[in-house]
Amino acid sequence: MTAAGRADLLVVGASFAGVACATEAARAGLRVILIERKTDAGDKLHTTGIVVKEAADEIERLGHFAPELIRPIRGVRLYGSRLASVALDSPGYFFLATDTPNLMRWLIEQAINAGVDVRLGTLFTGAQRETGGVVVDNIGPVRFIVGADGPTSKVARTFNLGLNREFLFGVEAELTGVSLPEPERLHCFLDRRLARGYIGWAFDGVGVTQIGLAARQRHGRDKVDLDAFIAKLGQIFDLASMKVVARRAGLIPIGGPVDPIAGDRVLLVGDAAGLVSPLTAGGIHTALESGRAAAVAIATALAHDSGGALSTTIDVPQFAAKRLLRKAFDLFQSDRLFDALLNTGALAIAARLVYFHRRGLLSAGAWRDLLRR
Numbered sequence: 369m370t371a372a373g374r375a376d377l378l379v380v381g382a383s384f385a386g387v388a389c390a391t392e393a394a395r396a397g398l399r400v401i402l403i404e405r406k407t408d409a410g411d412k413l414h415t416t417g418i419v420v421k422e423a424a425d426e427i428e429r430l431g432h433f434a435p436e437l438i439r440p441i442r443g444v445r446l447y448g449s450r451l452a453s454v455a456l457d458s459p460g461y462f463f464l465a466t467d468t469p470n471l472m473r474w475l476i477e478q479a480i481n482a483g484v485d486v487r488l489g490t491l492f493t494g495a496q497r498e499t500g501g502v503v504v505d506n507i508g509p510v511r512f513i514v515g516a517d518g519p520t521s522k523v524a525r526t527f528n529l530g531l532n533r534e535f536l537f538g539v540e541a542e543l544t545g546v547s548l549p550e551p552e553r554l555h556c557f558l559d560r561r562l563a564r565g566y567i568g569w570a571f572d573g574v575g576v577t578q579i580g581l582a583a584r585q586r587h588g589r590d591k592v593d594l595d596a597f598i599a600k601l602g603q604i605f606d607l608a609s610m611k612v613v614a615r616r617a618g619l620i621p622i623g624g625p626v627d628p629i630a631g632d633r634v635l636l637v638g639d640a641a642g643l644v645s646p647l648t649a650g651g652i653h654t655a656l657e658s659g660r661a662a663a664v665a666i667a668t669a670l671a672h673d674s675g676g677a678l679s680t681t682i683d684v685p686q687f688a689a690k691r692l693l694r695k696a697f698d699l700f701q702s703d704r705l706f707d708a709l710l711n712t713g714a715l716a717i718a719a720r721l722v723y724f725h726r727r728g729l730l731s732a733g734a735w736r737d738l739l740r741r
């Protein structure tokens with residue numbers, strides 16, 4: 369605590385964004401408390417945990433993680449609704465499947481090693497403002513708060529910040545007793561009936577096979593029928609000996625950044641700030657990046673704290689092109705059309721841009737990749 373008895377920073381939520389923020393802030397010399405409602409950060413996950421290689425670089429900044437925590441995935445096989453498929457590759461590019469429960473636990477260790485006061489099993493329930501800081505229920509006075517508490521952030525609601533309003537809902541099963549063909553690939557399935565607005569997926573992860581799907585949530589929580597999807601995959605994969613060992617599920621915000629993301633002595637990061645690709649629904653990389661950027665911004669702001677109002681913010685991606693493509697996908701998703709296009713060069717090119725190039729045609733890597741063919 370500072371001389372005034374306050375922590376410099378309270379981070380709410382110990383997942384990718386919160387751990388990155390707390391660890392970097394502690395390394396910058398701040399006194400940081402990180403709270404997480406779960407007693408085990410690796411429990412009840414709501415992510416598939418596939419990371420792009422840029423996200424792996426962000427994780428590596430936090431510490432050198434054991435190779436057993438990851439498994440490279442070197443390509444994609446994209447299936448139409450009738451299960452015809454096309455293989456997609458981008459030379460040199462890969463994703464990483466992660467042992468996400470243990471990766472989360474390892475991330476918490478990095479925060480503790482950096483000097484963060486980590487309090488698992490601690491729920492953020494509310495806070496009141498006071499001069500020069502905030503008094504947080506069950507925690508006490510702090511100088512700054514970061515909301516890294518996910519898509520329906522309580523921190524955002526407490527401080528009247530922007531809220532996520534558009535979501536996918538994703539459900540996934542972890543299975544044993546299954547080994548997929550082409551284990552080096554992520555298998556992705558277009559099916560408007562089962563995965564409206566998104567896709568289904570299957571891949572051999574680290575020690576388990578993961579099968580899941582996500583769909584647009586329009587009116588409350590529409591049903592996402594994982595059992596029907598698994599039954600469909602039984603037509604092409606041998607799932608006879610499968611055993612479900614765990615389930616993961618959660619909301620994925622896809623409306624772009626919330627507004628505002630910051631207020632007096634409070635800042636949102638990761639899913640709480642809406643920093644998820646509206647198209648791919650990948651949010652781990654932006655969660656890590658925004659957490660780290662927030663730590664730098666807050667350390668700088670607190671160094672000039674004169675005890676009055678104190679605001680700081682971070683640059684966030686606006687996802688303008690991806691939001692447009694998301695609207696187009698929502699409007700025109702058609703199994704018949706995708707089935708017809710599946711083996712044409714056009715769909716393969718579009719899919720390679722989505723899967724392998726975060727900045728689409730704006731990235732030099734995308735042009736190199738496309739011109740190579």
Ligand SMILES: Cc1cc2nc3c(=O)[nH]c(=O)nc-3n(C[C@H](O)[C@H](O)[C@H](O)COP(=O)(O)OP(=O)(O)OC[C@H]3O[C@@H](n4cnc5c(N)ncnc54)[C@H](O)[C@@H]3O)c2cc1C
Pocket residue numbers: 380381382383384385386403404405406414415416417418419420490491492493516517518519522537538539540616617618619620637638639640644649650651652653655
């Ligand atoms: C089914 C599914 C699959 C996904 N798959 C991928 C993928 O493969 N790759 C990818 O890049 N992205 C994926 N995403 C998105 C990705 O998981 C998120 O973007 C990422 O986890 C965001 O990290 P975060 O730290 O911002 O928030 P979260 O991971 O949502 O973490 C928020 C944390 O805050 C805690 N918390 C919430 N409220 C409180 C409170 N009041 N008090 C204390 N703690 C609280 C929660 O317990 C949680 O630990 C997926 C999402 C879902 C739902």
